[in-house]
Amino acid sequence: MISINNLTKIYTGASHEVLALDNVSVSIKRGEIFGIIGLSGAGKSTLIRCINMLEKPTEGSIVVDGQEITNLDKSKLYKARQEIGMIFQHFNLLSSRTVFDNIMFPLEIAKTPPKAAKVKVTELLELVGLTDKANVYPTQLSGGQKQRVGIARALANNPKLLLSDEATSALDPDTTQSILKLLKDINKQLNITIILITHDMNVIKQVCDRVAVMDDSEIVEVGDVLTIFSKPATPTSQSFINAIVKKKVPEDLVRSSILKNDTKSFLVRVSFIGESASEPIISSLIKTFDVKVNILYGNIDRVKDTPFGNLILELIGDTSVINESIAYLQNKGLEVEVLKDA
């Protein structure tokens, strides 16, 4: 649905130039929730703003639904923007308008007849669960309610694409959950493609189908969220994953396994995705092989709707048996990484 090709953005300051996007290419499929993660300054904010031309790229092309948008004239650009909704970290609601009129705003811009516009606003208020707040001003709303208004407003002109600029970064964890759930529901119900940027891997984990990892003005890795979670290929991705999935073995655990040096002991990390998470693999491992298994650490999590787990095991026994055990686990479709061998 969207294809971004060789996008470069250079900000020209008075004394120096800043390269914000360096030859970025990525394509986004219709109906997916696509995440872009990066630290502040990585260029994700610039990238998402290029998609609706709030930032004009220096070079490259962006095709949205078959339409090249980097060289549209004014009136065509206004039209194109009306078909792309956007929500913001700080909500950006007009303090001079009530909730109802804030949602009405994009419809006024698109010159929708007032009658039809009012019907649409009423519908949207219901969708985001704020019917009772129609006539209050934004200052009376909580952060989560403000973002709901922002979402309703972004959906007013029936966009095919929704851009989310750190939409949950200013919200508390509970509210973040409810907003993310709303985004997921909208994605499913209305079949809207969502592109969201965030610095929080939890957000990616919960709602995204695919993710692009940005570092230093470039996209360093793109892929399925599950793949990136289980096999992050670049240091940037690894550090984002490590922030929420424990992959390093605590020092003291490694030390205690060294103490019992009379038998061979391997430290392995086993990650499992989806189906295999529910199978009793460890118990069948013990029954099949003459190996002792010591569970040092374990967690199970969800990546979007798929279970995703991590175990750190100490395998104690003969080296050959341990190697067979590892092969057995791998045959069962698990990802096994040897952290420390004998």
Next chain:
Amino acid sequence: MLEIITAIDITTYLTMFLGDNAWIVEKVVFATWETIYMILISTVLSYLFGLPLGIILVTTESGHILENKSVNNSLGLLVNITRSIPFIIFLILIIPLTRLIVGNAIGTVASIVPLTLAAVPFVARLVETSMREIEWGLIEAALSMGASAWQIIYKVLIPEATPSMILGVAITSINLVGYSAMAGIVGGGGLGTLAYFYGYQRYEYTILWTTVIILIIMVQGIQLLGDKATANIVNKRR
């Protein structure tokens, strides 16, 4: 009682209470009305020209919706030049223009020309300041919805800046109270003329002090009105 009052000449009625000082009251009342009239008209006119000018100043800034360096720089310069000329000198400098517009350079109507022209750049700066306070995010949101520059001006900039701009109107008209008194000294009419020609030159200290007190009340009243109007809007939006 009412019939009696309306039946007799107002001067006679005042004389009944104030004796020989009745003429003072009459003069003061008339001059006060002239001052109010000058301030009212020149405030309205200065916003008629100053508001668009202020909007142009904000929107042509670099990075804004109608970014235009040369327009911004030249307008800014013009505003600064006008604002650096002391009003009393400005008043004299533009006498030919005043004559051209009004036909003469003396009196209340003639004063409105320099008062308005001096207030326009001031208003432009006030409007500019009010609109600069608006968070860029609001403008960005409107842009993301496909709003044109004109839509952003009248649907975002003006309504969002209104509470702050009303305070600006109060500041402007208070400034004009002072300016109108200065205009009065060179024959502009109103309380300034009264205070200078009667109070100062004829040593009528009652008149001098009465005008000062009326000016104080006027300024207080305008500020109070401005504060209240702003508070009303802000409270409604709360």
